[in-house]
Amino acid sequence: MGGGGSALRVCSDHRGGINWLSLSPDGQRLLTGSEDGTARLWSTANGQCCALLQGHESYVTFCQLEDGAAFTCSADCTIRRWDLHTGQCVQVYQGHTSIVNRSAWRAGLLARQRETEARNVGSWETQILVANNQLFSSSYDRTARVWSVDKGQVSREFRGHRNCVLTLAYSAPWDAPCVEEAEARGLLVTGSTDGTAKVWQVASGCCHQTLRGHTGAVLCLVLDELGRTAFTGSTDATIRAWDILSGEQLRVFREHQGSIICLELVEQLLYSGSADRTVKCWLADAGQCVRTFPAHRRSVSALKFHAGTLFTGSGDACARAFDAQSGALQRVFRGHALVINCLQVHGHVLYTASHDGALRLWDLRGLQAPCPRPTGKRSLSRLFSNRVACVTAVPLQPT
Numbered sequence: 430m431g432g433g434g435s436a437l438r439v440c441s442d443h444r445g446g447i448n449w450l451s452l453s454p455d456g457q458r459l460l461t462g463s464e465d466g467t468a469r470l471w472s473t474a475n476g477q478c479c480a481l482l483q484g485h486e487s488y489v490t491f492c493q494l495e496d497g498a499a500f501t502c503s504a505d506c507t508i509r510r511w512d513l514h515t516g517q518c519v520q521v522y523q524g525h526t527s528i529v530n531r532s533a534w535r536a537g538l539l540a541r542q543r544e545t546e547a548r549n550v551g552s553w554e555t556q557i558l559v560a561n562n563q564l565f566s567s568s569y570d571r572t573a574r575v576w577s578v579d580k581g582q583v584s585r586e587f588r589g590h591r592n593c594v595l596t597l598a599y600s601a602p603w604d605a606p607c608v609e610e611a612e613a614r615g616l617l618v619t620g621s622t623d624g625t626a627k628v629w630q631v632a633s634g635c636c637h638q639t640l641r642g643h644t645g646a647v648l649c650l651v652l653d654e655l656g657r658t659a660f661t662g663s664t665d666a667t668i669r670a671w672d673i674l675s676g677e678q679l680r681v682f683r684e685h686q687g688s689i690i691c692l693e694l695v696e697q698l699l700y701s702g703s704a705d706r707t708v709k710c711w712l713a714d715a716g717q718c719v720r721t722f723p724a725h726r727r728s729v730s731a732l733k734f735h736a737g738t739l740f741t742g743s744g745d746a747c748a749r750a751f752d753a754q755s756g757a758l759q760r761v762f763r764g765h766a767l768v769i770n771c772l773q774v775h776g777h778v779l780y781t782a783s784h785d786g787a788l789r790l791w792d793l794r795g796l797q798a799p800c801p802r803p804t805g806k807r808s809l810s811r812l813f814s815n816r817v818a819c820v821t822a823v824p825l826q827p828t
């Protein structure tokens with residue numbers, strides 16, 4: 430079994446559980462969204478809180494850092510955009526009529542865990558994403574929406590799901606010669622508790638395909654490099670691969686014994702975290718399971734692949750590092766008191782955010798460094814659920 434990880438810092442500024450953690454594209458900042466109704470901006474250089482973002486009237490369900498701006502969404506039915514330099518709210522996006530969007534609905538999925546842990550499973554799917562100066566959002570009001578980032582106005586409303594819309598992914602055509610054409614041909618993929626995923630034409634708002642086959646709620650989804658194939662994970666314990674243009678179901682991944690909570694696609698390998706307390710690695714183009722990562726004592730709530738290492742967060746309040754190639758457990762990070770909702774990796778530091786309200790920074794030095802797999806062509810698809818940001822940095826020194 431792997432040894433214990435060394436904590437560099439524990440940040441306990443939030444007065445409620447942390448539902449999400451986002452890393453900026455340049456790797457210099459982190460953003461946390463909390464049950465206390467605030468978001469906080471952190472420096473990755475020293476681990477200090479550098480801004481407190483206040484204004485939401487209920488808990489913050491999800492947050493996203495972009496170049497020059499931070500976005501937060503809340504149970505108060507709004508989304509807010511914040512200036513990173515001043516910490517001031519510069520835009521409020523209003524129109525949703527229910528939570529934008531936290532997966533509190535998933536509490537029932539983890540009933541075998543203690544009640545408080547199950548209730549606070551957190552946000553494991555994408556609720557907002559930004560692409561081509563457009564903001565996409567999903568809500569418990571059964572809709573997804575696209576907004577003009579600058580104007581704060583709804584451009585399109587996507588209606589058709591019969592229940593909560595939990596997860597979003599955006600696909601821009603890889604061969605689009607300009608931003609305007611990418612916008613015209615862009616597709617939005619949504620997953621819902623009604624058991625379906627839908628593919629939408631962003632320009633018209635029309636439903637292009639409905640992906641039917643799951644017998645339970647769709648909790649998570651990822652797109653392949655070209656944005657042509659969608660992988661959806663469900664409470665029915667299966668993962669399904671779809672051609673989003675034709676709507677054809679390509680294959681079904683069956684070996685998990687519990688709900689699929691999170692997905693991570695790395696080249697041709699698909700990693701899945703489940704309520705059955707395992708992570709599985711699959712050949713994405715064949716549906717074959719090639720490796721199982723056990724050792725978790727509760728559901729697997731978060732995944733991150735970084736430089737040959739697979740990091741996991743669990744309802745057992747621990748994070749773990751596995752050698753992705755051999756499956757060997759390299760390290761266990763203990764210290765949180767409740768479920769880990771989100772992970773990020775920056776340089777030699779692992780960041781974990783938990784429903785215990787703490788952001789913890791862990792020293793990754795000393796982990797065996799496998800040779801990184803070759804990097805394929807960068808995708809134009811924008812997917813912010815379980816995104817890994819790998820940026821070289823000078824590590825913090827242990828305290």
